[in-house]
Amino acid sequence: MADTLPDTALLGIYLNDHLAGATAGTELAKRLAAAERGQRGEAVLSRLAEEVADDRAALLTCMAALEVPVRHYKTVAAWAGEKLGRLKPNGRLVSRSPLSAVEELELMRLGVEGKAAGWRTLRVRADADPRLDGGRLDDLIDRARRQIDELEDLRVHATAAAFGG
Numbered sequence: 613m614a615d616t617l618p619d620t621a622l623l624g625i626y627l628n629d630h631l632a633g634a635t636a637g638t639e640l641a642k643r644l645a646a647a648e649r650g651q652r653g654e655a656v657l658s659r660l661a662e663e664v665a666d667d668r669a670a671l672l673t674c675m676a677a678l679e680v681p682v683r684h685y686k687t688v689a690a691w692a693g694e695k696l697g698r699l700k701p702n703g704r705l706v707s708r709s710p711l712s713a714v715e716e717l718e719l720m721r722l723g724v725e726g727k728a729a730g731w732r733t734l735r736v737r738a739d740a741d742p743r744l745d746g747g748r749l750d751d752l753i754d755r756a757r758r759q760i761d762e763l764e765d766l767r768v769h770a771t772a773a774a775f776g777g
Contacts, residue, residue, distance in 0.1 A: 623737075627675050628683040630730040634668035637723040641665070644716045647708060653766040660720075660759060667727060670752060674734055677743040710774035717767040721760060728756035 641661040648657050675682065731752045738744035771777070 624680045627680050631671055631682065633723060633726055634671055638665050638668050640716060640720060644720065652769060656762050656766065660762065663755065663759065667752065674744060713770040714767065714774050717763055717770055721763040721767060724756055724759045724763060728753060731756060
C-alpha cells in the first residue's frame with residue numbers, strides 16, 4: 613500500500629503542473645487568435661484556441677476520474693504569469709510587433725508539445741487504470757500532433773514575415 617501513495621502524490625503534482633500550463637496556454641491561444649484577426653492564420657488560430665480550452669477541460673475530466681484535487685494556486689499563478697508575459701518588450705511601444713507573433717507561436721508550440729507528452733503519460737497509465745479512457749487519450753494525442761503541425765506552419769510564415777525569407 614505504501615508504494616501507491618508516492619505514485620498518487622506525484623501524479624497529482626504532475627497533473628496540476630499540466631493544468632497550470634493548460635491554463636496559461638488557453639489564455640495565450642485566445643489572445644493570439646484575437647491578435648491575428650484578419651491575418652493568414654486567423655481561422656486556424658481561432659479553432660486552436662477552442663481546442664486548447666477543450667483540452668484543458670479534458671484534463672480536468674481525467675483529474676476528476678483519478679480523484680486528483682485541483683491546486684488552484686498553481687492555475688492562478690499560471691494565469692497571472694501569462695498576463696505578465698504580455699509586458700515583455702517587443703521592439704514597439706504601442707503596437708504589436710511581428711516578433712510577438714513569432715514568439716507566441718513558438719510558445720504555443722512548446723506548450724502543445726508538453727500537452728502531448730502529458731496525454732502520452734496518461735495513455736500509459738490508462739492501460740492499467742480503467743478510470744481513464746484510452747481511446748479518448750489516443751484522440752487527444754492525435755489532435756496534439758495536428759496542432760503541432762499547424763502551429764509550426766504558422767510559425768514558419770510568421771518568421772518569414774518578421775525576419776524575411
